[in-house]
Amino acid sequence: MSGNAAVLRDVTFRYANGEQGALNFLGLEIKRGECLLICGSSGCGKTTVTRLLNGLIPHYYEGELSGDVTVCGRDIRRTAIEELAGTVGSVFQNPRSQFFCVDTTAEIAFGCENMGLPEAEIRQRMDAAVSDMRIEKLLGRSIFKLSGGEKQKIACAGVSAMLPELIVLDEPTSNLDLDAIDELREVIAAWKSQGRTIVVAEHRLGWLDGLCDRVILMENGSISAEFSGADFFALSTRKLNSMGLRAAHTDCNYLESETGLHAIKPFSGSEVITLENFVYSCGGRKVLDIGRLELPAGSVTAVVGHNGAGKSTFVKCLCGLQKHFRGTVTVGGKRLRSRDMMRLSYMVMQDVNHQLFAETVLEEVMLGAAEGSEEKVEQVLEKLGISQYKERHPMSLSGGQKQRTAIASALLAGKKLLVFDEPTSGLDFRSMEHTAELLSSLDRDVTVLIVTHDMELTERCCTHILHIENGQIKQMVKQ
């Protein structure tokens, strides 16, 4: 047996559908038992590498492939993807779309069942995986009722039970909060101690500090630099940013250390939006309990807090989306109830695809716009840098352009309060910077709230930080 878990030699690949992430003469050896981090900006090809390792390329995603790919001693071209399943395990980015069953127990067993293992052995493997990950409490639950972090743990347990030699993770943390990331870190540490080979393609870096042995940086489909784990995490944030990477050390738990909560932009302005009686109970428990809060009009406020702290309930109430909510918002002397709040505010969701409906960008932004405002439409599109796309179909735009289209439609519909739900999750450094610039360049008559865990974004564009815990305001930070 060789010491390599996988070898890629002179690999060139183009997606048949023109998707980003082509590879150019990539050469890579992955040693048995190592933990390898692949990083690089969006479209550099790191996801493509993970797809080669688990056989999705060439067996599922079509394209032109040349060069040799050997995974665990097998030629990837001549190995059917289901044969590879017991050898290579995969964890994906989107917890919504990687589950096959609707309950957790069946989901963990799913891979083993597909391998045709006898029932007794599946039970035994499941017990081992469940106790390794300490997820006894999650057994027998409905997948749809789990949090993102819990879902990701179930996915890991399912992979673990198949006892793969190589485990491939493609941006596993992009939908997770900090606590869930800590737990994922423990899972990976456990795999490492069992001697499994681990490959992670990631934007978020900090959580892998101390875990990964080797880091490769990719650019335009080939490897541009290689570091040992220790060297890589010793690099300064500025150096990482210049390579198009996110900072490695802002991911540490800023909510406890509170160091991350200070570096914010100055703000002046005296008008306020007053939130009153923001109280909401669910199942007899008060999820949200804020008596009164003054948001400076025109500010950009980050809403931070642990998972389940009440952040999403808070913004839902603010957008008038929460049923049976009786709080009020006073803006410019006018007192609004829940139904009117919907006219005041707009939420840009994490998946922008949900909120673009029309055939062209122009039609999209005109949907809610007042009659006879063509001039203003031009202005807004120009300002957001999407006027050249106004005849394009919104769905044909890139993620960032879609986000801008959604913002334009909200501005033109006269929304005064924009709420963003994790606008930078899964974005690389440059895209995050663009979003930050965009958010701070909005007119002062628009107030922005950003629900985020991204401290790099916060320090670039936020004027205030609202820290919510247990449904209450822990603190409101400003410069």
Next chain:
Amino acid sequence: MAGLFTADIENRGLVLDPRTKLAVMITLVVFALGGAGSDIQAVRLATIAVSALPVVLLATARQWKKAAVFGLLYAVLKSAELLLVPQLSGAALSIVGLCCLIFVRLMPSLIMGAYMLSSTTVSEFIAAMHRMHVPQQITIPMSVMFRFFPTVMEEFAAINTAMRMRDIRMGGRNAGRLIEYRLVPLMVCSVNIGSELSAAALTRGLSTGIRRTNICKIGFHVQDFAVAAVSGAVYILWILGMTGVVK
């Protein structure tokens, strides 16, 4: 809506074997929808009893709200058919009569379908099909469908929320294009999710080549025999009716 097509395994009440549910469904299709044996008084009465079964089953699965709504609706329609329709004449007769005819026949099967989808897990479904020797080539695509619906429902809910925030709704300026506005994002999201879902399933070895095993325990219990007895009774009455033993 996320409750539809998914079994809430944390609070599911009485569990029936999927095969029993299928047997009830077939019975309903034959007698309630197909109207077999409707010339025999005993079968007619028994059909009403069997038609009430899906509502009872929904209640045993602790889906109180659905059980109440469907139960009430069916009761109203059935009594309209029995009591109101004979009093009517002319246009009223054709409209009300036709509505009653269609819905009274269709509803039991529809309610049963809702119950089947909302009370069966994917693994139970696969296990049951396996026991009935249905080939994996049929079972696997069907189970993918099973898994796909709740996700599409989630997407649909998210899109509706977005539409409400944009004030695009019934009676608004754009009422005519409501369907298009919903379908475009729904289709884009569904295609993305469908493709990711298949990729994830493939990397976990889902294929038709290998004979799968299943750890899901299904089997017949007291409740299955009870339900089977009720639906079996209709067939017996039918046969007895045809041979002239009952009327």
